Amino acid sequence: MRADRPRSRHEWLDAAAGPVVRPYTLTGGRVRPSGRGLGLMALVRAEPGADPAAHPRLQPEHRRLVELTRRPAPVAELAAQLDVAVGVVRVLLGDLLTRGLVTAHEPASVPGRFDDDILKAVVSGLRAL
Amino acid sequence: MDSVRFDREGPVDRIPMALKILVAGGFGAGKTTLVSALSEVRPLQTEEILTDAGSDTDDISGVEGKTTTTVAMDFGRITINDDLQVYLFGTPGQDRFWFLWDELAFGALGAVVLADTRRLADCFPSIDYFEQRGIPFVVGVNCFEGARRFGLEAVRRAIDLDPDVPLLLCDARERQSAKLLLISLVEHVARQRGEPVPVG
Numbered sequence: 117m118r119a120d121r122p123r124s125r126h127e128w129l130d131a132a133a134g135p136v137v138r139p140y141t142l143t144g145g146r147v148r149p150s151g152r153g154l155g156l157m158a159l160v161r162a163e164p165g166a167d168p169a170a171h172p173r174l175q176p177e178h179r180r181l182v183e184l185t186r187r188p189a190p191v192a193e194l195a196a197q198l199d200v201a202v203g204v205v206r207v208l209l210g211d212l213l214t215r216g217l218v219t220a221h222e223p224a225s226v227p228g229r230f231d232d233d234i235l236k237a238v239v240s241g242l243r244a245l
Numbered sequence: 246m247d248s249v250r251f252d253r254e255g256p257v258d259r260i261p262m263a264l265k266i267l268v269a270g271g272f273g274a275g276k277t278t279l280v281s282a283l284s285e286v287r288p289l290q291t292e293e294i295l296t297d298a299g300s301d302t303d304d305i306s307g308v309e310g311k312t313t314t315t316v317a318m319d320f321g322r323i324t325i326n327d328d329l330q331v332y333l334f335g336t337p338g339q340d341r342f343w344f345l346w347d348e349l350a351f352g353a354l355g356a357v358v359l360a361d362t363r364r365l366a367d368c369f370p371s372i373d374y375f376e377q378r379g380i381p382f383v384v385g386v387n388c389f390e391g392a393r394r395f396g397l398e399a400v401r402r403a404i405d406l407d408p409d410v411p412l413l414l415c416d417a418r419e420r421q422s423a424k425l426l427l428i429s430l431v432e433h434v435a436r437q438r439g440e441p442v443p444v445g
Contacts, residue, residue: 156291156348157263157332188260190332192320196289203293223263234329235435238264241325242428245283245420 139201142177147203149210154191156202159221160209161188166217174215178208185218261324264331266427267349268319269375270359271367272338275387275417277319279359280333282423284321291320293337293345316342318349331427336371346374355381355430359417362386362395365403372404381437383430385415 140147154160162185168174177198184197195205212218268276277290293316319335334349350356356375360368368384375382386400395403401412411429416422 156334157265157352159260159263161260190263190322192291192318192332192334193286193289193322196291196320201292221260223260232435232438234262234264235431237329238325238331238431239428239435241329242323242331242424242431245323245424 139204140207142175142200142204143207146207149206150214153206154209154220155222156192157190157223159188159190159223160185160194160212160218161221162186162218163216168212168217171215171217174211175208178212181205181208181212182217188221190223261328261330264329265334265349265353266331266430267334267336267346267353267356267380268359269336269356269368269371269382270338270387271361271364271371273364274338274359274361274367275389276335276338276359279357279385279417279423279426280319280321280335282418282420283323283333283427285324286322289320290317292317316345318345343370343374350374350378350380353380355383355434357426357430358382358384359415360384360386360400360404361389362400363389365400368404372406376407381430381434383411383413383426383433385413385417385426387417388414 160181162182166182168179168182171178177200180198181194184194189197191205191209192202194209195202198205198208200208209218209220213220268279270276316337318337319333321333321335323331323333325331334353336346336349356371358368358371358375372382372384374380384404384406386395386397388394397412397414400406401408406412411433413426413429415426
């Protein structure tokens, strides 16, 4: 489903909208990641021994992402941890992927792949919470 | 995702499988509260950027100079075991952000729709969305303090809910109550496949 194209540029901006921002300042104005964008649940992991300091053009946010992904973390969580929008974190992660500092793994999340054993594991895992 | 390096086998340790469950419902129905009650990470809000270019175009060059706004989505994580994680995504509450739902809904196991009896109609769009796409869902009637208590059957009639769709009373602030909603959803998904999940 697509939203209708906004009729005016102010249509998004009512009281319920978030603050008006220039979120892509961090990416130097780049709005698209190199390569195709990662899914919200793609797990990102720093390569062992990844050293962002060896890449002087990277920003502090890039370095922080490398640190955050020493343990695999999904894109949505990284955006939240870094307190930037998903679109921005995708661009930053694209930079890291290009430089081989991180790898990304799309989760096996196609509905057909949820077999009965997985559903049972989820139910018993939830009961144990 | 063609250009993303896929590595399902994992060179060193395996990448856990991730299940996605959506938490939907009207504005103020308790989505954030529910995700917070369940998530093992501190409540996180992740943001998507909206631009006045609309969502149906790839041409967003120059967007950095245009007006943009952000919309918040709740995010939570539950680790089931080393190989399996559940991610919770609270959907944006406002109708005009429907297009964001499509990415959220893609590949989702199912959804929990929260209903507030004080504003029951607010959950209709969520229910319509999941019904139309064949995404399994359960409905949790969030029992706010001071809210009128309705019988579940009265609520089911009022929202014209299919008899097969589980409908539960819940308290989104309580982890045990929130947990039961998720369990109900997973069991519902299993039943729809004709393979009941044994209790226990």
